[in-house]
Amino acid sequence: MRLIQGKRACMMAICTASALFPYASATAQASPVVTIESGTLQGVADDGVLAFKGIPYAAPPVGQLRWQAPQPAPAWKGVRQADQYGHDCMQEPFPSDAAPLGTQPAEDCLVLNVWKPAHNVSGKLPVMVWIYGGGFVNGGSSPSVYDGSQFARQDVILVSFNYRVGRFGFFAHPALTKENPDGVLGNYGFMDQIAALQWVQRNIGAFGGDAENVTLFGESAGGFSVHTMLTSPLAKGLFHKAIIQSGGGRTSIGGGRYLQSPSASGLPSAEDVGLAFAAKNQISGTDEKALAALRALPAETVTDGLNMMTMNDPTYSGPFLDGKLVTAEPQDIYRAGEGMSVPLLVGATDMDIGFPPQVKNMQEALAPLGKPQYQQAVQAYNPDGKYSAQEVAQMLASDQMMVEPARFAARMATAQGQPVYAYRFAYVADSMKSEWQGAQHATEIPYVFNTVQARYADALTESDKAMSAQVQQYWVNFAKTGNPNAAGLPNWPVYDAKSDQILLFSANGAPQTAAVTDPWQTRLDLIENLFK
Structure with missing residues (x-):
């Protein structure tokens, strides 16, 4: 979703730390300041709300970290300014988006934002974590309609975050499988969502939030993502209530695609789709050389015009069944009496x-x-x-x-x-x-x-x-x-x-x-x- 022409992310090898991270000295304005596991943050106070934006929750997924699970965010010294959104994830926005991005998309994008009330509150505050939609090819946390200030004014801490979309977020290739044969493969966007939820568990207490009262909510692809988090064994215990807005409830957007074998309906495997994308870019083979060539492709080439209007491209897989993070379609898990382990609010327009x-x-x-x-x-x-x-x-x-499907989800949870x-x-x-x-x-x-x-x-x-x-x-x-x-x-x-x-x-x-x-x-x- 979003129409801002994507530019190539700054390459890790030639970007300095100061270019990637804007810092202030430790003697900068003392308030509002919060210290988390990676370092100290300087937020912004505005009309009763404290906002902390662009907080890295994982390392930049560039270079050798393209198509890998999110890695720990690097620590910093001094006080990091958290007054602006970080880059939304690399994509090709489109003109009719009702929630246009507020930043330039880039591959270095794994950041989150926190809004909290400025006044002192007794006890820990409930936390809401937002997952944006966009068909898994568009979307970001910077649109103005996703601003969390009004939640903070009602004594709720609002967290939003970016996750990888398009081929950066959902991609498989035999060379990737060989590189990490025992790991979780392919659904990097979902891995980012889990990493963000884990960050909340470790750090939200520093903002006054209750890590034991987290509500996960999302719309469209964000709603489908909530279903994924409800049904994934890797997300268990990371949230305590769920809200699903226009997020289906029976099948995934990917339509039941598998990592290494075709589906019963004839969908090629995610690996075969990855091979087709590689061939389109004159990359052959399934060895380390092929993988290095794929990782060396410019970000714009990986995007290749993919967005909500072009997402049926045969060289893009979307989310798929990887066997570890995504183990089955939601309806199959729900029918087995599993997955719906939290209170639920669900519906559609x-x-x-x-x-x-x-x-x-x-x-x-x-x-x-x-x-x-x-x-x-x-x-x-x-x-x-x-x-x-x-x-x-x-x-x-x-x-x-x-x-x-929303009614089905309601009935399954009940x-x-x-x-x-x-x-x-x-x-x-x-x-x-x-x-x-x-x-x-x-x-x-x-x-x-x-x-x-x-x-x-x-x-x-x-x-x-x-x-x-x-x-x-x-x-x-x-x-x-x-x-x-x-x-x-x-x-x-x-x-x-x-x-x-x-x-x-x-x-x-x-x-x-x-x-x-x-x-x-x-x-x-x-x-x-x-x-x-």
């Missing part, structure tokens, strides 16, 4: 993302549901006949990719004895009501962060502000206690599969949000039958 084929008529639009269900499907998706065939196809694709709160976000900003028939994918994010001013600027209305305050309050309450409810908010009941009640963030705005039996119950039942 009412016009979420999906990728339908082009259709000519309603029969084609509803064909995936089967002929015997056709009349029932028409009643579920288009009872008044007001939608075109293509619009219905889009609704069905959205339900398959995001809406029904079955494992976890408290679950399910929602659907239907609110549309007043300035967009003439353009959108419902809430588009990712449009809930500025409401969750209460950064609607950054998103809508002068077009922001009082209704937009009220909805934003209400949404964030639910998220904050859940992070603090595992229950989103509090006095003054419409009641959000614990999810139960029989009653199928969700909290509907109403298109009419706050405070009319209310718990209802899911009005899409019938159409989601039809989708559920497909997965069965």
Whole structure:
């Protein structure tokens, strides 16, 4: 996601420490200062919030560290200035991104940011850790809509971080397997996420945070990542509650690709995809020489125009089943009664993302549901006949990719004895009501962060502000206690599969949000039958 032309990262061999790390002397302004395992940080105070940005949580993944698991961040002497975002990870942004990057993408990008309240607080503060979306090919922690200040003002510590995307984050090749035959391979972006969570466990206490009360949350690819963290044996115990926003819940974005063998559906292995990328760059062989040539490729060549608009490139694998970090698809782990070990808040938008084929008529639009269900499907998706065939196809694709899988995740967590709160976000900003028939994918994010001013600027209305305050309050309450409810908010009941009640963030705005039996119950039942 993000349109800033990527430039080649500064090569480790020719960059000085002072170029990579801006430092101040130990005699610089004394406050706000925090000392962590790597050294001392000088943050910035602004309107009741202390922010520390661009903190390295791992070594720069450049040179010989390209396509390796994240290594420990180097220590520094003196006081490091933490007043600016570090580089977002190397990528090719695209023009229509609603959360444009605020930095120049680069390969040296494994940094995180922390926001905390400036006032003294008794006791340790709850922590929320954000994972951005972007299809695993775009995204970063610098967009203004991801600013954590409003969470800090409600006595929550907000942590955001960068993880490698595209071919830097998800890449396999036989030479890499030979180099590290017993290690975790390929899904470097997920390894970065685990490393960031481990950093939080070791260091968040220095900021006043409670390492035993960490809520992991993410949207789109970030939501899919939360599912990965819930189901990976390598992430166990690193967080204590989870929020999944439009993150599926059944299958991964990678579609069940394997490290070394083709999938049952015919997907080539991740290693074969890596070989295809190498061949495109006139690199042959599977030995150390081939690997050295791959690591010597300029960052722009590795990116090769890959972004959300071009991510189906046959020389890019995306996330895959590596056997150690990613061991199975989420739905298979959940059906086995595993994975859902924490309280969960989960949902999607009412016009979420999906990728339908082009259709000519309603029969084609509803064909995936089967002929015997056709009349029932028409009643579920288009009872008044007001939608075109293509619009219905889009609704069905959205339900398959995001809406029904969110319900599935809620049911699986409930079955494992976890408290679950399910929602659907239907609110549309007043300035967009003439353009959108419902809430588009990712449009809930500025409401969750209460950064609607950054998103809508002068077009922001009082209704937009009220909805934003209400949404964030639910998220904050859940992070603090595992229950989103509090006095003054419409009641959000614990999810139960029989009653199928969700909290509907109403298109009419706050405070009319209310718990209802899911009005899409019938159409989601039809989708559920497909997965069965």
